[in-house]
Amino acid sequence: MQFVIAFTLAIALMAxxxxxxLMGSFRSLLLTTITPIERVAxxxxxxxxxxxxxxxxxxxxxxxxxxxxxxxxxxKAKQQQFLNLQLEVARLESLLGTAGEINTQSLQIATVTFxxxxxxxxxxxxxxxxxxxxxxQQTVIDSKGIMGQIISTTPTSSRVLLITDPDHQIPVRxxxxxxxxxxxxxGHDTTQLEFIPKNSAVxxxxxxxxxxxxxxxxxxxxxAIITQIENKAGNPYLDITASPIADLxxxxxxxxxxxxxxxxxxxxxxxxxxxVN
Amino acid sequence: MSTKLFNLxxxxxxxxxxxxxxxxxxxxxxxxxxxSSPIVPPLTLFVLLYWCAHFLDRTHLFSAFILGLLAxxxxxxxxxxxxxxxxxxxxxxxxxxxxxxxxPVWQQAFFISLYMLAYQLLNYLFFNPVLNSNDFxxxxxxxxxxxxxxxxxxxxxxxxxxxxxxx
Numbered sequence: 001m002q003f004v005i006a007f008t009l010a011i012a013l014m015a016x017x018x019x020x021x022l023m024g025s026f027r028s029l030l031l032t033t034i035t036p037i038e039r040v041a042x043x044x045x046x047x048x049x050x051x052x053x054x055x056x057x058x059x060x061x062x063x064x065x066x067x068x069x070x071x072x073x074x075x076k077a078k079q080q081q082f083l084n085l086q087l088e089v090a091r092l093e094s095l096l097g098t099a100g101e102i103n104t105q106s107l108q109i110a111t112v113t114f115x116x117x118x119x120x121x122x123x124x125x126x127x128x129x130x131x132x133x134x135x136x137q138q139t140v141i142d143s144k145g146i147m148g149q150i151i152s153t154t155p156t157s158s159r160v161l162l163i164t165d166p167d168h169q170i171p172v173r174x175x176x177x178x179x180x181x182x183x184x185x186x187g188h189d190t191t192q193l194e195f196i197p198k199n200s201a202v203x204x205x206x207x208x209x210x211x212x213x214x215x216x217x218x219x220x221x222x223x224a225i226i227t228q229i230e231n232k233a234g235n236p237y238l239d240i241t242a243s244p245i246a247d248l249x250x251x252x253x254x255x256x257x258x259x260x261x262x263x264x265x266x267x268x269x270x271x272x273x274x275x276v277n
Numbered sequence: 278m279s280t281k282l283f284n285l286x287x288x289x290x291x292x293x294x295x296x297x298x299x300x301x302x303x304x305x306x307x308x309x310x311x312x313s314s315p316i317v318p319p320l321t322l323f324v325l326l327y328w329c330a331h332f333l334d335r336t337h338l339f340s341a342f343i344l345g346l347l348a349x350x351x352x353x354x355x356x357x358x359x360x361x362x363x364x365x366x367x368x369x370x371x372x373x374x375x376x377x378x379x380x381p382v383w384q385q386a387f388f389i390s391l392y393m394l395a396y397q398l399l400n401y402l403f404f405n406p407v408l409n410s411n412d413f414x415x416x417x418x419x420x421x422x423x424x425x426x427x428x429x430x431x432x433x434x435x436x437x438x439x440x441x442x443x444x
Contacts, residue, residue: 002338003371006364010342013357030350034306037299041306116309119406121353151353161353166407187407 024136024152032154038114038125108132108256110140113157115249119187122165122248123148128256129156137216139257145222145245146170146210147254158256162248163223164189172223173211177201180211183223183242189249191224193240200238202229208242218257290332293441297324297434298340302347309351315408316415318393318423320430321348322363326389327434329367330374341367354404362399366392386427393420 017027114125128134130153138150140160148162161168166187173180179202182194196202206226212219224242232239301320308317321344329337345360352359369392370377377388397419400406408416 002336003364003368006338006342007361010345010357010361010364013346013360014355017356027350027356030346030356034302034347034350037303037306040303041310044307045310114306114310116353118309118352119315119408119412120404123353159353165353188409188412 027152028154031152031157031159035125035154035157042114106258108134108258110134110158110254110256112252112254117249120166122162122168122185122187122189123151124160124162124248124254126150126158126160126254126256127156129153129158131155133258134158134256139217139221140254141221141257142246142251142254144247145224146217147244147246147248147251149216150256160254163191163244163246164248170217170223171211171213172208174202174226175207175209175222176203177206180213181208181240183208189244190227191242191244193224193226193242194237196238196240197236198231198238202226202238202240204229207245290438290441293437294328294332294340297328297437298344302344302351305348306351315412316419316422318419318426319348319396322366322396323389323423323426323430324434325363325367326370326392327431329370330377330385331434331438333374333378336371337367338364338371358403362396362403365399366396369395382428382431385431386424389427390420390424393423 108128110126110128112124113127116123124147126134126140134150134153136150136153140147140150146163148160148165148168150158151161152159162185163170163183164185164187166185168185170183171180172183172193177200179196179200181196183191184194185191193208204226207222208224208226210217210219210221210223222245224244226240227243228241230239230241298321301324304320305317308320325337325341325344328340341363342360345363346356348354348359348363349356377385380388397416401416406412406416
């Protein structure tokens with residue numbers, strides 16, 4: 001009898017979760033339960049890293065500081081050009097009479113506290129949650145490109161489904177030609193570009209950027225680079241493999257994008273000592 | 278000592294059971310961090326099966342359901358899918374746990390590997406994981422690994438139950 005009840009309940013839960021998306025808060029509750037276990041599970045790795053880290057001497061720290069300062073200077077110089085270009089684009093668009101808009105998002109820095117490398121699920125857990133106003137469907141990027149989107153949150157953490165997860169799909173366009181397609185994860189650190197007809201001008205090395213269609217991901221962020229194109233007989237579309245640009249398994253600090261902010265706004269100081277470490 | 282152990286009720290050892298589940302979940306989470314995860318058996322299910330055969334006064338299906346839901350959260354799968362898997366495997370164990378309890382540990386390990394094979398088969402049907410050649414071998418060799426793992430786990434949990442029985 002208990003078996004029948006539990007069996008029915010499990011089936012009902014699966015249906016509710018799969019078709020209705022009703023279980024958001026329940027999943028959040030379960031995620032909150034499992035968060036301390038995740039923290040405990042990462043402890044041995046952290047201890048190992050602590051034990052194997054070389055004690056960096058002051059000279060190398062100075063050198064690193066110098067390098068970072070130079071890099072910051074270059075980035076700031078580029079930023080000036082970017083603002084200039086932004087104005088230029090606005091001017092040109094007003095000349096053309098179109099009402100274009102450059103996407104601007106506010107950013108939040110978060111630290112990766114846990115990750116899953118399983119072929120069934122590829123996700124990372126971040127240390128920012130509902131208390132920091134992180135919500136579902138926000139885009140997460142690193143310094144190179146899009147990593148994924150937030151799928152569930154708890155008060156103190158959030159889970160990001162990576163673009164390589166088998167359940168993840170993101171609308172993209174090929175930067176060179178503007179052709180649209182859907183990029184799906186495979187579960188093995190790569191992605192597949194789908195719905196590209198055989199007569200398309202696609203080349204290995206083409207950059208895929210988010211197209212902004214669907215309204216979840218902002219347009220224009222780099223996502224992946226095409227690494228392999230296969231033309232199989234009897235298939236109307238090309239088999240295209242693409243490798244993500246973002247360092248999905250290496251990035252420690254990531255950025256959470258929020259929409260609807262008229263100007264670039266850092267919610268936190270980038271020079272926060274806790275974030276630099 | 279053995280009489281004490283034999284008479285031990287699951288309600289008396291509730292905290293021990295709960296603690297062992299938490300440890301097993303944490304170990305499963307550690308396995309998730311590594312790259313060799315398809316070969317590592319689900320320890321939570323192992324511990325669940327052990328307690329299922331050890332404490333005969335309850336069905337453990339509620340525990341199986343809750344642990345399955347936590348596994349769903351951990352593996353980011355549809356809520357209820359791992360719960361269903363855990364319930365089915367636990368039910369299979371419930372059907373013959375009286376006989377299972379009398380087997381020597383190596384025979385138990387053999388049966389556990391059959392349960393794990395059923396688990397992997399159902400897992401494959403449910404989630405249809407994309408496995409490359411290396412993962413494919415690892416995925417299907419998991420039941421064989423569980424033959425080796427069961428005696429160790431069984432010994433460890435037996436020691437813990439003895440300690441609790443003596444307290």
